[in-house]
Structure formats: structure tokens, C-alpha cells
Amino acid sequence: MKPQLSRRRMLGLVGGVGAAAAVGATVPWLASSAETGRLLRSELPLPEPFRVPLRIPPVLTPTPDGATDRYDMTQRSATVEILPGVPTEIWGYDGQFPGPTIVSRGGRRTVVRHRNLLPAPTVVHLHGGHTPAASDGYPTDLLLPEGGADAGHHVASYPDPRASVVVGSREYEYPVLQRAATLWYHDHRMDFTGPGVWRGLAGFHLIRDAEEEALPLPAGEREIPLMIADRAFAADGSLRYPALDPSLLHQHGVETPYRQGVVGDVILVNGSPWPVLDVDAVRYRFRVLNASNTRRYRIALDPPPPDGSRLVQIGSDGGLLERPISHDSIEIAPAERFDLVVDFSSYPVGQAVTLFNRLGSGTTGHIMRFQVRRQAHDGSAIPERLSTMEVLRPEQAVTTRRFVFRSNLEHEWQINGRPFDPSRADATPRLGDVEIWRFTSDFHHPVHIHLVHFQVLRRGIEDPGPYDAGWKDTIDLRPAEQVEVITRFTDHKGRFVFHCHNLEHEDMAMMGNFEVV
Numbered sequence: 001m002k003p004q005l006s007r008r009r010m011l012g013l014v015g016g017v018g019a020a021a022a023v024g025a026t027v028p029w030l031a032s033s034a035e036t037g038r039l040l041r042s043e044l045p046l047p048e049p050f051r052v053p054l055r056i057p058p059v060l061t062p063t064p065d066g067a068t069d070r071y072d073m074t075q076r077s078a079t080v081e082i083l084p085g086v087p088t089e090i091w092g093y094d095g096q097f098p099g100p101t102i103v104s105r106g107g108r109r110t111v112v113r114h115r116n117l118l119p120a121p122t123v124v125h126l127h128g129g130h131t132p133a134a135s136d137g138y139p140t141d142l143l144l145p146e147g148g149a150d151a152g153h154h155v156a157s158y159p160d161p162r163a164s165v166v167v168g169s170r171e172y173e174y175p176v177l178q179r180a181a182t183l184w185y186h187d188h189r190m191d192f193t194g195p196g197v198w199r200g201l202a203g204f205h206l207i208r209d210a211e212e213e214a215l216p217l218p219a220g221e222r223e224i225p226l227m228i229a230d231r232a233f234a235a236d237g238s239l240r241y242p243a244l245d246p247s248l249l250h251q252h253g254v255e256t257p258y259r260q261g262v263v264g265d266v267i268l269v270n271g272s273p274w275p276v277l278d279v280d281a282v283r284y285r286f287r288v289l290n291a292s293n294t295r296r297y298r299i300a301l302d303p304p305p306p307d308g309s310r311l312v313q314i315g316s317d318g319g320l321l322e323r324p325i326s327h328d329s330i331e332i333a334p335a336e337r338f339d340l341v342v343d344f345s346s347y348p349v350g351q352a353v354t355l356f357n358r359l360g361s362g363t364t365g366h367i368m369r370f371q372v373r374r375q376a377h378d379g380s381a382i383p384e385r386l387s388t389m390e391v392l393r394p395e396q397a398v399t400t401r402r403f404v405f406r407s408n409l410e411h412e413w414q415i416n417g418r419p420f421d422p423s424r425a426d427a428t429p430r431l432g433d434v435e436i437w438r439f440t441s442d443f444h445h446p447v448h449i450h451l452v453h454f455q456v457l458r459r460g461i462e463d464p465g466p467y468d469a470g471w472k473d474t475i476d477l478r479p480a481e482q483v484e485v486i487t488r489f490t491d492h493k494g495r496f497v498f499h500c501h502n503l504e505h506e507d508m509a510m511m512g513n514f515e516v517v
């Protein structure tokens with residue numbers, strides 16, 4: 001890849017973390033202050049918003065086998081209609097985008113057998129899963145296409161003797177020894193996660209348990225997962241993405257102007273552009289996931305509920321909060337989940353309520369619409385106390401590790417000045433230990449740790465921010481910020497990754513290894 005001298009110099013000159021925020025406003029390739037990314041525009045006319053009904057991804061039926069639920073999924077390409085009347089080829093789990101939803105019960109083992117009929121290798125990661133290393137979807141643990149097609153260049157460029165490469169199909173085993181939460185599964189292939197997810201390789205994986213089911217939260221048709229993802233479309237209807245190698249087999253990375261991240265001009269929810277959902281004038285539970293490669297959102301309702309109720313957060317990445325938290329708006333970085341209850345009861349029947357994105361403008365300023373259709377009985381409630389959470393205290397930590405997420409002089413995204421290397425352990429926590437990890441950023445970097453959930457101790461010199469509550473697995477690091485999180489490494493030894501979940505940054509090596517010993 002030919003380096004961009006101007007940008008490289010610029011970063012070199014202003015590389016200090018303190019200067020980065022000020023630079024964001026003036027550097028032309030930093031397209032907006034909402035995220036570190038560059039807008040990719042669609043090349044065909046975009047539909048009117050709020051016309052397409054919201055789709056709910058189908059829930060996959062397991063084959064029970066003793067204490068195990070078994071699933072089969074086939075990764076394949078398919079032609080679907082995303083924009084009305086426009087055929088678009090996707091890569092999907094079972095040919096769908098989003099993929100089908102898996103619902104696991106806490107304590108019941110879930111085994112998913114994935115078959116790869118795509119023209120490229122894949123890796124499946126269960127994001128938020130407390131998963132043994134062998135099934136966590138380590139980026140070089142490739143699942144090659146059936147028939148054993150070309151494994152791609154990266155096998156050679158990342159020599160990894162520990163990689164487990166299989167052909168055709170692989171079983172991923174999840175013990176599900178974790179609390180109820182909204183997880184998601186997505187492609188995690190070394191160097192090609194961004195384009196893989198952009199083409200459609202993402203789906204929900206929910207975990208339920210008795211603690212959560214005992215609560216009177218909205219359920220059934222009033223509990224809805226919302227996968228928000230931005231995309232751009234080419235003139236021929238295909239998903240537009242600035243990959244250097246559209247076969248996604250050989251050269252990784254994106255065209256230079258997009259190296260800071262790809263943002264699209266179409267907002268999809270569950271795979272439909274700016275959809276509309278008919279609702280009763282009652283409470284709904286929405287499990288909101290930002291599955292975008294780079295885009296951040298600040299969601300809000302317009303008009304806000306007349307009775308002053310707001311977006312009530314009941315859960316985070318790692319499941320229920322102790323107590324609900326009300327927000328006027330919520331900022332969501334890539335890969336974060338917010339479990340929300342919205343009460344439509346104070347709106348008049350007939351009211352259209354728009355889910356806005358205050359960080360967007362034009363087509364990206366709105367996300368979807370709720371159309372209040374009728375009065376209905378509501379037996380749900382939001383309890384004052386939702387759950388109990390062990391609070392980890394700094395005194396419990398045996399060490400503090402520091403990780404600096406920034407771009408280097410060679411214009412690569414790095415952690416502590418180094419690109420990803422599967423043979424190097426950047427941290428070796430001992431099983432059972434509590435540790436503090438301190439992250440520092442130059443630009444926006446949503447940082448995700450595999451295996452564990454963590455609690456946020458502080459943001460800069462302040463307490464955790466309004467969106468940091470509960471057990472998290474992804475933390476929204478904003479420009480020139482420092483955030484401390486605390487976690488305990490439990491149950492599973494072995495090699496895992498942590499990385500920036502801006503998928504373009506991740507594909508350009510902003511990833512590290514930790515080995516639980």
C-alpha cells in the first residue's frame with residue numbers, strides 16, 4: 001500500500017494524544033467529529049425513509065441433544081432486496097442479513113456447526129461470549145470454504161503455528177456459563193473482518209436465564225432486537241465498500257482515504273433501510289446493537305414521550321444493570337449493546353415517533369420510525385431493582401496494564417506502537433486474577449476485549465460516563481481519552497485477542513493478544 005505522506009506527516013507532527021482532539025476539527029480526512037471515519041456515498045437513488053417494515057430476524061430452532069442445543073448454519077452468498085426493488089448480493093449466515101438469531105439458555109451448552117460455502121475463508125466470533133479459546137474465533141483459526149479454496153495470502157503473511165485451520169465446516173462450542181445478555185456473532189477473519197461484516201456476516205445471539213425471566217419486562221412481540229448498521233450501495237445495487245481486493249482473498253485493507261474507517265449513507269435496521277414498526281401504546285424492550293464498522297450514533301426519540309419518560313436503559317453489553325438508568329439520548333459506538341425500554345403509552349394513537357441519530361445529518365440523521373397504532377393492555381413494568389452485580393474494586397487488582405491506541409508514523413493503526421502479531425502475547429493475565437486495563441486513544445477507538453466483561457472505573461479524571469454502566473465488553477474511547485476498566489479473568493486459559501472494533505482499524509492491525517495462563 002502506498003503511504004499517504006501528507007497524512008503520515010500530519011500524524012507524526014501532532015501525534016501527541018493531547019493534540020489529537022484539536023486536529024480532528026481541521027484535518028480534511030477526518031470527515032466528522034462523530035467518529036474517526038470517511039463517508040462513502042451510494043451511487044443510486046435512495047428510498048424515502050420509513051416505508052419499509054422492520055423485519056425481525058428469525059430465531060433458529062436447535063436440535064436438543066442431552067444438555068446441549070445443536071445448531072447448523074451455512075454461510076453463503078444470496079441475493080436479497082435491501083433497497084426496495086433493488087437486488088443486492090450479500091454474504092450471510094444461512095444467506096440472511098442479519099443472520100438468524102440464536103437464543104441460548106444460561107447453563108445449557110450451545111454448539112453451532114458452521115459450513116462455509118462462501119468464496120473466502122471465515123472465522124466466527126461470538127461477541128460477548130465467555131468462550132473457551134478453541135471456539136472463540138481467533139482471527140487465524142480459519143474455516144476454509146468447502147472444497148478447500150485458496151486460503152488467501154494472510155496465512156503466509158501471518159505465520160501462526162498455533163492456528164487451527166479447517167476445511168468446509170467447524171463446530172463452535174459455547175458453554176454459556178454466563179448471565180442473560182445480548183450477544184452477537186460476526187465474521188472475525190484476520191485482515192478481512194470489515195468487508196466480511198459489511199457484506200452481511202453478523203447476527204444476534206441472545207442468552208436468557210431465570211433471573212431475567214422473573215422480571216416483568218416487556219416480552220414476546222414486545223421484545224425486539226435492533227441491529228443498526230450503515231452501508232453504501234453501488235450503482236448496480238451491490239454493497240459498496242472500498243476494498244483494495246474485492247475478492248477478499250489476497251490483499252487486505254481499504255483505499256487510502258478510508259483507512260480511518262468506512263461510514264455509509266444508508267442506515268439499516270435489521271437489514272432494512274430506515275424501517276418503520278407499528279407499535280401498541282405500551283412498553284417495548286429494544287435490544288439495540290451498533291453493528292456498524294465505524295459509525296457512532298447518538299440515538300434519541302422525536303418527539304420525546306409526552307409524560308417525560310425517556311430511553312430507559314436496563315442492560316448493557318454484559319446483561320442487566322442493577323437499576324434502570326433514564327437517558328434523553330444514548331451514544332453507541334460500534335459493537336456496543338444497549339438494552340432499552342421505551343414506553344409509548346403517553347403518545348396519542350396515530351403519533352409517528354422517529355428514532356433520531358443526533359450524530360448524523362441528512363440521510364444519516366434518522367434511523368427508523370415507530371408508528372403508534374392502538375391502545376392495548378400492558379402488564380409489563382420496569383422494576384427498581386433489576387439484578388445484582390459484583391462490583392470490582394481497584395484494590396483487588398494485581399496489576400495495571402497500559403495500552404495506547406494510536407496511529408504511528410507509518411500510518412498504521414497500532415497498540416503500544418506495535419501492529420498485531422499472533423506470536424506475541426501483549427498481556428499474560430493469570431487465571432482468577434483481577435486486573436486494571438488502562439486504554440489511551442488518539443482518535444475514536446471502540447475497544448473490545450474478548451473472553452471477559454469488565455466494569456469502567458474512570459474516564460479521564462472523571463467517574464465513568466453516562467453510557468458506561470454495568471458489565472461491558474466494548475468501551476467507547478473518544479479522541480485523546482484515557483479510560484480505565486477492571487476485570488477478572490476466569491474459567492478459560494489460552495490465547496484471545498483484544499482490539500479496536502472500528503473494523504477498518506482492526507483489519508489494519510489494531511489488535512493485541514492476551515494469553516490467560
Ligand code: C2O
Nearest residue numbers: 125127188335448
Ligand atoms: Cu465483535 Cu473481536 O469482535
Ligand code: CU
Nearest residue numbers: 445500502505
Ligand atoms: Cu480504532
